[in-house]
Amino acid sequence: MNIKKVMIIGAGQMGSGIAQVCAQAGFEVYLNDLKPEFVERGIGVITKNLTRNVEKGRMTEDEKTSVLGNIKQSTNLQDAQNVDIVIEAAVENMDIKTKIFAQLDEIAPEHAILASNTSSLPITEIAAATKRPEKVIGMHFMNPVPVMKLVEIIRGLATADEVYQAIEDMTKSLNKVPVEVNDFPGFVSNRILMPMINEAIYTLYEGVATVEAIDEVMKLGMNHPMGPLTLADFIGLDTCLYIMETLHEGFGDDKYRPCPLLRKYVKAGWLGKKSGRGFYTYS
Numbered sequence: 001m002n003i004k005k006v007m008i009i010g011a012g013q014m015g016s017g018i019a020q021v022c023a024q025a026g027f028e029v030y031l032n033d034l035k036p037e038f039v040e041r042g043i044g045v046i047t048k049n050l051t052r053n054v055e056k057g058r059m060t061e062d063e064k065t066s067v068l069g070n071i072k073q074s075t076n077l078q079d080a081q082n083v084d085i086v087i088e089a090a091v092e093n094m095d096i097k098t099k100i101f102a103q104l105d106e107i108a109p110e111h112a113i114l115a116s117n118t119s120s121l122p123i124t125e126i127a128a129a130t131k132r133p134e135k136v137i138g139m140h141f142m143n144p145v146p147v148m149k150l151v152e153i154i155r156g157l158a159t160a161d162e163v164y165q166a167i168e169d170m171t172k173s174l175n176k177v178p179v180e181v182n183d184f185p186g187f188v189s190n191r192i193l194m195p196m197i198n199e200a201i202y203t204l205y206e207g208v209a210t211v212e213a214i215d216e217v218m219k220l221g222m223n224h225p226m227g228p229l230t231l232a233d234f235i236g237l238d239t240c241l242y243i244m245e246t247l248h249e250g251f252g253d254d255k256y257r258p259c260p261l262l263r264k265y266v267k268a269g270w271l272g273k274k275s276g277r278g279f280y281t282y283s
C-alpha cells in the first residue's frame with residue numbers, strides 16, 4: 001500500500017504534532033479543524049518547533065520552509081477525497097468520532113485507511129460507523145508527538161493484515177517505534193498510565209499531600225520525567241477524565257472510578273496547560 005497523502009483531523013496538541021512529523025517525513029499533509037483559526041494555531045505550534053530545530057542546527061531554513069510547504073490548511077472534510085490515509089485526532093468523544101468516520105467513509109477514496117489517534121475508545125466501535133471496518137485502525141501517538149518514540153497500533157476486530165502492515169511501515173517511516181496491541185479499553189498505555197494519574201488526584205483529594213509534594217515523590221522517587229499532576233495538566237484534564245470514563249464503563253469495575261476532583265476541575269473549565277489552569281497555573 002503506497003501512502004503519500006495524509007489528512008489529519010483536529011489541529012490541537014496531538015493533531016499538530018502528527019502533522020509535523022508526517023510533513024517532516026515527506027508526506028503531503030492536509031491539516032483539518034473546524035475553523036481556520038484552529039488550523040492556524042496548529043501551524044503556529046509547528047512553526048515554533050521547526051524554528052527551534054533550525055536554531056539548534058538540526059535543520060536548515062530551507063528544510064523548514066519545505067516541511068511547512070508540505071502542509072495544506074483545511075476546514076472542509078471533502079479534502080479527504082484526495083488522500084491515502086486519514087488520521088483523526090479530534091476530541092476524545094465517541095459520538096464526535098463516529099460522526100467524523102461515517103462522513104469520511106463517504107468522502108475518502110475506496111483504498112484509503114481511516115485511522116484514529118484515540119487514547120482509549122474502542123476501535124471496533126468506531127469502525128462499525130463505516131462500511132470499511134477492515135480499513136479502520138488505531139494509530140496512537142504519544143504527547144509530545146515530535147519527541148516521543150512510541151506509536152501504539154490497535155487492531156479492531158475486522159482490521160485487515162495489510163492495513164496493519166501499512167500502518168507499521170508508515171510508523172517506521174516517521175522514525176517512531178510501533179507496538180501492536182489488541183482492542184480493549186485504554187489499550188495498554190492508558191490502562192496503566194491513567195489509573196496512576198487518577199490515584200495521584202485521589203491522593204490530593206484526600207489531603208495526603210500537596211500538588212507539588214505528590215509530583216516531587218514520583219519524579220525524585222520513581223524517576224518519572226514529570227510528576228503525575230504535571231503530566232495530567234500536560235495531557236489535558238478533559239482527556240484524562242474521558243479516558244477514565246471509558247475504562248470505568250468498558251470494564252464495569254469501580255477500581256477505575258474517576259476522582260470527583262478531576263470531574264470538578266473539568267466542569268470548572270480547568271483543563272490543564274491548554275486552558276491556562278489545572279493543578280498548576282500557566283501564563
Ligand SMILES: CC(=O)CC(=O)SCCNC(=O)CCNC(=O)[C@H](O)C(C)(C)COP(=O)(O)OP(=O)(O)OC[C@H]1O[C@@H](n2cnc3c(N)ncnc32)[C@H](O)[C@@H]1OP(=O)(O)O
Binds near residue numbers: 118119190225235
Ligand atoms: C494520554 C495518552 O493517550 C498518551 C500520552 O501521550 S501520555 C503522555 C506521554 N508523555 C509523557 O509521559 C511525557 C513525559 N515527559 C517527558 O518525557 C519530558 O518531560 C519531555 C520530553 C516532555 C520534556 O523533556 P525535558 O527534558 O523535561 O524538557 P526539555 O529539555 O525542555 O525538552 C527535551 C526535548 O524535548 C523537546 N520538547 C519538549 N516539549 C516539547 C513539545 N511540547 N513539543 C515539541 N518538542 C518538545 C525540547 O525541545 C527538547 O528537545 P532537544 O533536547 O532536542 O532540544
Ligand SMILES: NC(=O)C1=CN([C@@H]2O[C@H](COP(=O)(O)OP(=O)(O)OC[C@H]3O[C@@H](n4cnc5c(N)ncnc54)[C@H](OP(=O)(O)O)[C@@H]3O)[C@@H](O)[C@H]2O)C=CC1
Binds near residue numbers: 038100234
Ligand atoms: N493529549 C494527549 O496527551 C493525547 C491525546 N490523544 C488523543 O488525541 C485526540 C486529540 O487530543 P488533543 O490533541 O489533546 O486535544 P485538543 O483539545 O488539543 O485538540 C482537539 C482538536 O480537535 C478539534 N475538533 C473537535 N471536533 C472536531 C471535528 N468534528 N472536526 C475537526 N476537528 C475537531 C478541536 O476543536 P475545538 O477546540 O473547537 O474543540 C481541537 O482543535 C483525543 O482523541 C485524545 O484522546 C492521544 C494521545 C495523547
